Amino acid sequence: MSFSPLFEHPGLALYSIPAFWALVYFPAILKNATIGRSVGYDNVSPRGNVARVRDPDTAALVKRMEGAHLNGLETLPLWIAAVLAGTVARVDTCTMNVSTIAFIGLRTLYIYCYLTQKTQLQSALRTLAWLGSTGVALRLLVKAAGALSS
Template structure:
């Protein structure tokens, strides 16, 4: 089986994008486990506990909070990505369009997470916002292209 930009690959981007939402949470789990122990009975309270702990350095606690933020942001954008990919496939957007959008979106989400997890300055937080805006443009573009194609088919 050979792959090209014209192969129907965009649906594979959905689990890949899900992974980009999952790995910051996994990194947070390992960080908290290492520095204070992870409470699996109340997992959603761990970030608050590490922030309030006087025994964990503030930079470590801040990193745990940023990891959680990256995870939550990914969860917020995931439904939009799923909808855009499904809409594009449903109306028959070209595979090359869907595949290119998928690759760009995945790259932007990885870039976003990297900046979010590691930034400690206002300048980098502004860059994170720019990357987020760019990443939001990808599913919006797919929705618009899908709507335009559907509209042209009904005319």
């Protein structure tokens, strides 16, 4: 099986923006569903829902879900900027697509680790996934700057 058609698809990086947006909201949807099953979701005061969860294990999980969601929201502008800069600067398609696959993969791993972590080692893996994904986005921005300056 050859991956070359995937790496040569010119729009893949742009598709990653709505894909990452959906990935960012996945933990929030899980959080709301977990709160709904636990204490009932209060849509009148949605930001107070996390504090209403009393079971310690469920509360810890809900807080991790919220943290994963918020971190994704913090990272979203960086990824959008990297993809748009790379597109405008005409960074080569393979670089854009490898970056896209690496970024989405690392962010998926980050969310999984965030939601399931119970040990320091697991939290270290989460941090490495964050560093890796941030590095991918920053590398793409640098590539775009280099492409524009040459």
